[in-house]
Amino acid sequence: MPHPDERADLLPLLRAIDAGADLASRAAVPGHVTCGTVVIDDLGRVLVLRHKTLNRWLLPGGHLEPADTDLLAAALRELHEETGIPERWIGGLPDMDAVPLDIDVHNIPADPAKGEPGHWHADFRYAFRVDSPEVRPQLDEITDYRWRLPAELHTRWLTFKIEHLGA
Numbered sequence: 001m002p003h004p005d006e007r008a009d010l011l012p013l014l015r016a017i018d019a020g021a022d023l024a025s026r027a028a029v030p031g032h033v034t035c036g037t038v039v040i041d042d043l044g045r046v047l048v049l050r051h052k053t054l055n056r057w058l059l060p061g062g063h064l065e066p067a068d069t070d071l072l073a074a075a076l077r078e079l080h081e082e083t084g085i086p087e088r089w090i091g092g093l094p095d096m097d098a099v100p101l102d103i104d105v106h107n108i109p110a111d112p113a114k115g116e117p118g119h120w121h122a123d124f125r126y127a128f129r130v131d132s133p134e135v136r137p138q139l140d141e142i143t144d145y146r147w148r149l150p151a152e153l154h155t156r157w158l159t160f161k162i163e164h165l166g167a
Contacts (some may be wrong), residue, residue: 009105012104013122015101016030016122030119031121033071033121034061034063034064034122035061035078035125036058037078037079037125037127038077040129042131045148046153046162047147048147049083049137052141052143053111054108061082070098071100076126083137084136084137089130091130100126101127101158102157103125103156104122104123105121106120107120125158149165150162
């Protein structure tokens with residue numbers, strides 16, 4: 001494990017894997033896998049979106065769909081759906097084509113309107129570079145977007161990993 005200090009944070013995911021849970025299913029309880037993106041612009045800033053339902057600033061991403069061929073494909077699909085950034089503007093980072101930069105396990109509150117209990121997401125986050133993108137947020141899920149410096153992100157592990165890309 002490249003970041004052994006994070007092992008405790010990943011315990012819900014590791015236990016679910018050991019139990020043989022269907023982590024690709026949104027209905028999986030107590031949690032499931034989602035995919036996200038760390039989109040870095042030419043100034044080194046990271047794209048964050050204001051999520052309408054949760055009313056929180058999050059990285060672009062979301063749930064797996066049956067048509068997704070793998071986690072990376074799901075992350076790219078979600079990025080395009082939520083931001084409108086065309087795939088041709090998205091560049092990979094060296095040695096990161098199929099490896100997530102980060103895996104973040106976080107709690108999601110219950111949503112009585114959807115009949116969903118509280119659960120966790122194990123968000124597999126892939127890093128990409130874009131040059132001067134035009135962001136067109138999907139307004140039924142996103143209310144706003146910002147470009148933030150890595151130090152302004154909400155997790156110290158993610159900030160550390162972004163700041164040490166290519167080191």
